[in-house]
Amino acid sequence: MMRRLAALVSTLLLATATFAEVATPDASAGRTTFEAFCVNCHGPLGQGDGPAGRAVLPVPRDFTVGQFKFDADGDGHTGTDDDLFLVIRDGAGPAGGNPLMAAWGHLGDEQVRVLVAYVRSLEGAKAD
Ligand code: HEC
Numbered sequence: 001m002m003r004r005l006a007a008l009v010s011t012l013l014l015a016t017a018t019f020a021e022v023a024t025p026d027a028s029a030g031r032t033t034f035e036a037f038c039v040n041c042h043g044p045l046g047q048g049d050g051p052a053g054r055a056v057l058p059v060p061r062d063f064t065v066g067q068f069k070f071d072a073d074g075d076g077h078t079g080t081d082d083d084l085f086l087v088i089r090d091g092a093g094p095a096g097g098n099p100l101m102a103a104w105g106h107l108g109d110e111q112v113r114v115l116v117a118y119v120r121s122l123e124g125a126k127a128d
Contacts, residue, residue, distance in 0.1 A: 030118025033111055037104065046122040066123030070095040084116045 034042075043049035046063030061068060068079025072086035072095040083095075089112045092101035104112060 027114075027117045027121035030111075030114040030116075030121075033107065033115055034118050037107075038115070041100075045125045046119060063119050063122040064125045066120075070097060081116055081120075084119060085112055088112050088115050088119075 093099035
């Protein structure tokens with residue numbers, strides 16, 4: 001009986017793990033975090049048209065264009081994954097930008113990575 005139960009439990013765990021992998025690729029996991037912390041300025045599609053975003057200068061980037069400004073790691077290329085990671089983790093201030101783009105490092109590196117993936121996934125996005 002216990003053995004059968006153990007087998008059942010491990011099958012269920014396996015099924016859940018597989019489902020989670022399929023259902024939450026990086027970018028869609030980032031969506032929840034983005035909607036919680038970023039849309040206010042960046043807008044639902046990251047076009048820089050959130051209610052607070054319209055009030056700040058320089059305005060937040062339009063992520064659907066997929067062009068980024070900062071070379072936060074100083075390697076001579078702007079908008080690499082590393083640059084986006086650093087700007088989100090440490091804020092735009094240290095990269096020479098608007099300090100209103102605050103640091104989000106307290107969310108943890110994993111969340112910051114997921115946000116980078118989500119921001120990238122907005123390139124080419126269109127409003128429904
Ligand atoms: C208070 C408003 C505000 C919030 C909230 C905010 N941002 Fe920003 N963000 C900005 C502004 C303003 C800029 C443009 C900074 C500049 O150009 O100096 C920016 C720029 C960026 C950039 C562009 C970097 C580049 O190199 O072009 C990324 C990526 C970014 N934000 C991600 C995020 C993420 C992810 C969140 C949520 C965790 C977030 N932001 C929350 C205001 C905000």
